[in-house]
Amino acid sequence: MWKGIAERLIVTKFPIIIPDMLGYHGTDKPTDPAEYKWDAMTKDLIDIIDTGKVGKVISIGHDWDPYVPPVSTLTTPTASREAFELAEMNKMTEQAFGYGTFHYWNLFADPNGVQVLKDNIERLYCCLHGTGDTHKRLYCVPNAMRQHLTDSNLDPEIRSYAQDPKFRQVFIDRMRRDGFDAPQYQRGQRTVHLAYGSWFRTVHVPHAGLFLS
Numbered sequence: 001m002w003k004g005i006a007e008r009l010i011v012t013k014f015p016i017i018i019p020d021m022l023g024y025h026g027t028d029k030p031t032d033p034a035e036y037k038w039d040a041m042t043k044d045l046i047d048i049i050d051t052g053k054v055g056k057v058i059s060i061g062h063d064w065d066p067y068v069p070p071v072s073t074l075t076t077p078t079a080s081r082e083a084f085e086l087a088e089m090n091k092m093t094e095q096a097f098g099y100g101t102f103h104y105w106n107l108f109a110d111p112n113g114v115q116v117l118k119d120n121i122e123r124l125y126c127c128l129h130g131t132g133d134t135h136k137r138l139y140c141v142p143n144a145m146r147q148h149l150t151d152s153n154l155d156p157e158i159r160s161y162a163q164d165p166k167f168r169q170v171f172i173d174r175m176r177r178d179g180f181d182a183p184q185y186q187r188g189q190r191t192v193h194l195a196y197g198s199w200f201r202t203v204h205v206p207h208a209g210l211f212l213s
Helices: 004-010 037-053 086-097 113-119 121-128 134-137 144-150 165-178
Strands: none
Touching: 086 121, 113 121, 113 165, 121 144, 121 165, 134 144
């Protein structure tokens, strides 16, 4: 997903570390959701930073990765845990935005979700890169993602960059080879959630020479 951006970042004057996060590409792919706890992955990133003898870091992340802060100054040693209720989260976002932003999790967190994704990987590709309101229609409506993947409706039109046959085939080949068991760690976050409020504190971050994405 970020290959094109990474290629442009590494030619800048900034020293950059771009870690291969758990579950994808060439790194480990554990299937135990406990391995993907944010505090556990934070320790992995801190080990990388310590090995590189990096003093100051600016962390840049996307989606859930911002909650894996790699710098000890941004975390407290005591991270509390509390229940994460998917239905309540969707109810909250429906009240705030008019639609539930996590309805697609019901497929991703379901025990048979991995097989549904693998069996319909070419249709999934179109869902990931669809134009217009594709994400709102398929990700934010109850059961819409599962229904689309398993029926014969027309796939959404995909964005121009995703129409590249090589780009498409690389994704399909990789996910058929590696599977979806490791990437789908929503299964773990559905039952155990790190409480953001007690984990982070606001600090002043001075100019730093390293960006971590």
